[in-house]
Amino acid sequence: MANRNLMPRTAGIVLHSAASYDLVVWLAMLGRERAFRERLVQLARLESAESVLDVGCGTGTLAIAAKRAVGPGGSVYGIDASPEMLARACKKARKAGVELVFQNAVAETLPFPDAQFDVVLTTVMLHHLPRNARQQCAREMGRVLKPGGRVLAVDFGTDPAKRSLLAHLHRRHGHVTLSDMLALLTEAGFNSIESGKVGIRDLQFVLAVTSR
Numbered sequence: 001m002a003n004r005n006l007m008p009r010t011a012g013i014v015l016h017s018a019a020s021y022d023l024v025v026w027l028a029m030l031g032r033e034r035a036f037r038e039r040l041v042q043l044a045r046l047e048s049a050e051s052v053l054d055v056g057c058g059t060g061t062l063a064i065a066a067k068r069a070v071g072p073g074g075s076v077y078g079i080d081a082s083p084e085m086l087a088r089a090c091k092k093a094r095k096a097g098v099e100l101v102f103q104n105a106v107a108e109t110l111p112f113p114d115a116q117f118d119v120v121l122t123t124v125m126l127h128h129l130p131r132n133a134r135q136q137c138a139r140e141m142g143r144v145l146k147p148g149g150r151v152l153a154v155d156f157g158t159d160p161a162k163r164s165l166l167a168h169l170h171r172r173h174g175h176v177t178l179s180d181m182l183a184l185l186t187e188a189g190f191n192s193i194e195s196g197k198v199g200i201r202d203l204q205f206v207l208a209v210t211s212r
Contacts, residue, residue: 119151155176156202192206
């Protein structure tokens with residue numbers, strides 16, 4: 001197991017039980033996780049040959065779906081603060097036969113140069129961060145996006161203590177509503193182009209573009 005003293009530090013909550021997490025997500029989605037990930041790919045409007053970053057990629061399921069969408073000419077990177085999550089993500093990618101780059105890093109300090117990506121994804125992760133860290137994450141996502149690049153943010157639309165099994169798993173971590181996400185991205189210099197319900201559980205999304 002990795003030395004946790006050497007891991008990048010985040011102010012947020014880090015989930016380490018990768019197998020348990022995958023099981024809970026599968027149960028929460030009633031076995032429809034593939035449809036959920038495909039829905040997110042559609043919402044992000046991914047195109048062939050684009051470069052994509054998945055912030056808080058977890059066990060890599062969305063990153064794999066994104067790579068299939070952008071094809072061999074595109075690239076997909078995933079970062080997560082948990083080595084256990086990344087280890088499982090690497091196994092999934094090898095099994096799926098797709099080439100991805102996973103890196104142990106935190107959302108508040110993305111280890112990439114300015115303007116590297118066409119699209120940034122963050123799914124059910126923002127509520128793990130306290131407000132200041134969340135704001136820093138939003139600024140970092142804007143920094144690593146190319147001019148006019150897109151960000152797709154997805155999180156719980158209501159108090160997770162009152163809704164789905166997936167929300168129940170996160171109930172002690174807080175929540176980020178649709179209005180929270182809109183305000184967060186606007187403050188970070190994004191322009192929202194679409195928002196609303198994902199159509200699965202009580203999840204909400206914002207698709208926004210950098211204004212620079």
